[in-house]
Amino acid sequence: MKFVCIDCQKEMPASTNTFTCKCGGLLEVVHDFSRIDSEQLKHVFTQRLSLRTTPFASGVWRYKELIFPELEDRFITTKYEGNTGLYTPVKLQEYTGIQQLYVKAQSENPSGSFKDNGMTVAVSHGRSLGFSRFACSSTGNTSSSLAMYAALAGGESYVYVPQNRISQNKVLQTLAYGANVIRFDGTYDDGIRFLRDHAEELGLYVCNSVNPMRIEGQKSIIYEIAQTLEWKLPDWIVVPGGALSNATALGKGLHDLYTLGFIDKLPRVAIVQAVGASPFHRMVVQKLDALEPELSPQTVASALNIGNPPSWKKALRMIEATNGVTIAVSDVEILDAKAMVDQSGIGCEPASAATIAGLRALIESNVIDKEESALCILTGNMLKDTDTLYQYHLGETPGRFQRTIQNSTLNPSST
Numbered sequence: 524m525k526f527v528c529i530d531c532q533k534e535m536p537a538s539t540n541t542f543t544c545k546c547g548g549l550l551e552v553v554h555d556f557s558r559i560d561s562e563q564l565k566h567v568f569t570q571r572l573s574l575r576t577t578p579f580a581s582g583v584w585r586y587k588e589l590i591f592p593e594l595e596d597r598f599i600t601t602k603y604e605g606n607t608g609l610y611t612p613v614k615l616q617e618y619t620g621i622q623q624l625y626v627k628a629q630s631e632n633p634s635g636s637f638k639d640n641g642m643t644v645a646v647s648h649g650r651s652l653g654f655s656r657f658a659c660s661s662t663g664n665t666s667s668s669l670a671m672y673a674a675l676a677g678g679e680s681y682v683y684v685p686q687n688r689i690s691q692n693k694v695l696q697t698l699a700y701g702a703n704v705i706r707f708d709g710t711y712d713d714g715i716r717f718l719r720d721h722a723e724e725l726g727l728y729v730c731n732s733v734n735p736m737r738i739e740g741q742k743s744i745i746y747e748i749a750q751t752l753e754w755k756l757p758d759w760i761v762v763p764g765g766a767l768s769n770a771t772a773l774g775k776g777l778h779d780l781y782t783l784g785f786i787d788k789l790p791r792v793a794i795v796q797a798v799g800a801s802p803f804h805r806m807v808v809q810k811l812d813a814l815e816p817e818l819s820p821q822t823v824a825s826a827l828n829i830g831n832p833p834s835w836k837k838a839l840r841m842i843e844a845t846n847g848v849t850i851a852v853s854d855v856e857i858l859d860a861k862a863m864v865d866q867s868g869i870g871c872e873p874a875s876a877a878t879i880a881g882l883r884a885l886i887e888s889n890v891i892d893k894e895e896s897a898l899c900i901l902t903g904n905m906l907k908d909t910d911t912l913y914q915y916h917l918g919e920t921p922g923r924f925q926r927t928i929q930n931s932t933l934n935p936s937s938t
């Protein structure tokens with residue numbers, strides 16, 4: 524395993540805490556899979572499904588050979604993440620208009636979001652390099668996940684969170700896990716810039732998705748989906764787009780599965796952004812040469828409040844490789860889709876529901892045919908942002924699927 528710069532192709536050992544090449548490009552992990560026997564490995568992955576308490580019971584470390592084969596098991600910090608539910612909710616099928624719909628509930632991860640798939644690998648990599656101080660810039664989910672794994676590893680976490688437009692619940696979850704929470708006036712993008720410039724001098728191991736080990740962990744999401752579906756993926760995979768780590772990891776995982784012969788066809792991918800934070804979508808539809816950052820991203824889906832997604836080049840490569848598409852949806856569309864996800868019994872936070880809103884819009888505009896099959900990745904838990912829930916159902920936020928609380932005198936005739 525080595526790190527390779529995606530811009531100048533310079534190679535470096537994977538035993539480094541520097542995730543940006545001298546030329547400014549992001550690094551990615553390159554494995555040597557030439558000695559892998561895919562059929563035998565499939566068998567091993569199936570056997571590990573029945574494990575309960577070894578690291579291989581994790582839905583990430585089950586695939587260790589494809590993620591971080593060199594890691595000594597004593598460095599693995601795991602909460603048995605992954606192994607999340609794959610559902611086929613009729614309500615969402617009807618709402619989006621597609622005939623076959625799957626949703627993958629990464630919200631069922633231990634800290635409540637998809638970040639755990641990546642964080643277990645980043646923290647384990649950091650530990651193997653001798654780090655015990657971990658850091659991130661975050662809108663709240665990365666920080667909750669990092670705080671949880673750092674605590675589990677007996678280390679310390681330093682998390683930089685924007686003062687405004689993020690969910691209080693996520694900050695509290697982070698704090699409660701014991702993190703050092705540093706609030707600042709700015710956005711996720713400013714925090715990333717700060718860590719890029721200062722993490723090394725502060726002795727901090729950076730756990731954001733600029734760290735290629737995060738991406739290695741997150742690609743297990745598509746491995747797990749493929750294994751559950753007996754290595755046959757739906758026609759479309761739909762992911763939300765903020766910093767674009769989901770999109771990047773999905774691209775890398777699909778590439779692995781296809782080149783190793785685990786799947787014989789690549790699905791198409793749709794990335795859904797929020798209208799108020801959609802620089803990647805704008806770049807794709809306007810065929811711009813480079814991403815033009817959005818200086819003041821603003822969406823109710825606070826996890827998507829990212830104006831300068833670091834991984835845009837990796838995500839673009841994935842869109843090209845899968846003949847993918849991008850779309851932006853409004854806050855109202857996101858909140859109505861979220862209400863439908865919640866009322867289907869699965870539940871998710873606003874950023875995740877962007878996938879359902881996006882799928883619905885792509886079907887309405889005939890980009891996706893309703894006869895095709897699709898899978899939406901639901902990235903975060905519905906209790907991650909109760910302020911937005913309150914505002915939608917009991918406050919002033921417009922929408923179509925509000926529920927009300929009835930007052931009662933506990934008289935049976937009132938039910």
Ligand SMILES: Cc1ncc(COP(=O)(O)O)c(C=O)c1O
Nearest residue numbers: 765766767768769826874902903
């Ligand atoms: C719940 C949730 N959904 C979606 C996203 C956006 O995903 P990505 O940054 O990988 O594009 C985030 C934040 O990254 C998130 O926390």
Ligand SMILES: N[C@@H](CCOP(=O)(O)O)C(=O)O
Nearest residue numbers: 661662663664665731732766
């Ligand atoms: N929504 C994210 C922001 C992106 O973070 P990264 O870990 O992909 O760099 C968060 O939860 O902080």
